[in-house]
Amino acid sequence: MGRPSKKEERIEEILNAFYRCVARYGIDGSTLERIADESGLKRSLVRHFAGNREELESMLVDRVLEQSQQQWSGFIESLPTKESKENCKKSCTELLLEGLFSDQYSDGEYILVIESLIFSAGRDAALRQRMQAWMQGFTDDITFILQGQFPKADNARLEAVSFGLISLYFNLDSLAPLGMNQQYRQPARSAAEYLLNSLSTD
Amino acid sequence: MGRPSKKEERIEEILNAFYRCVARYGIDGSTLERIADESGLKRSLVRHFAGNREELESMLVDRVLEQSQQQWSGFIESLPTKESKENCKKSCTELLLEGLFSDQYSDGEYILVIESLIFSAGRDAALRQRMQAWMQGFTDDITFILQGQFPKADNARLEAVSFGLISLYFNLDSLAPLGMNQQYRQPARSAAEYLLNSLSTD
């Protein structure tokens, strides 16, 4: 009975709007007014559905990290295992390069949001811990993938290459505000390949 | 005659304070109040000496890019030329790695400020042009250095490696808010070495 609730869809819209605002204006620049405009709702509705600013930010962080986790683990599981290797044309590392550097999979806003969160983490101990864990997990996973492909390489070397791949991935999308990311997409991918090749030679 | 002006030193203090604030709070988070606190002046004095917010931001951008330019060109000129090569123990590329990745030369705030400017450039066409030029000059210079060391390597390859070095440099310091930059300093440098080595092998 009563009018049906739109809470879930509205929260969805609001968080999507918040996400876009953060990519464009940063966290501090994403006022409730802008979020409201971006979502097409009144500011009082934003508050009605999503609570105050603190709750909103907390929900955004949860959501971003959760979605990131989902997409990433989906990607990990899509990789060929040792058993299924023979059926697959592309190697794990080739698929990794595609995932990180092909423009079809790139979400220009994603890294900007992540970087905004990292920056904010400097003033928020709880967020800092979460982002540290996120970053650590990211590098560990890549190192693990590389381990499968280059079992003979020692760990420090794998970690260095992992960090290199991540740096290329991050830096490429962080140039989006300058409109230079397309210009550097190919170089970024090439550099990533050089790093991977360095694991073959000893 | 009249009371001696402290304008220049005050502006110096104010811009330094602004710089530190930007590294900590971002541009939007650097309110005049915070800048005043950080510089130890009253807000009205900040306004008195440095003008309104718009002028302040413009001065900061000028200053950051100018100092960056000076330090960088100082570094470039300190590199051994073809003539002075024989007197020098370290190669250009070794010196480059030191400059980019040794913690003695690293200014933790510098890259954070630059990244804040790049982010802001997304909403400021004039700033965008300047930051584009800054980034282009940076990569071009590194490519040029690499050219001297690896004259046989083709240009696309050099550009890719340049972009890789810059990415490692940027990404390393952008982890400062997470306190993970020391942890990754060595991997970053190693990855940079692998990239450089990839120019030797063909």
Added chain:
DNA sequence: GCATTTATTGTCATTTGTGACAGTTTAAAT
């Protein structure tokens, strides 16, 4: 001491961001 110039302090008005809430409208169940 006096005039002059600038630093320095303090205050007020305006705008913007935020929180709270009263009142209205809408869509369902009975």
Added chain:
DNA sequence: ATTTAAACTGTCACAAATGACAATAAATGC
């Protein structure tokens, strides 16, 4: 039609950020 629960609208109060300016204090040349 009535009830009910929720969406929606509008508005007020408060705090923060900014801009403008008046008033005072300090340092210099004469």
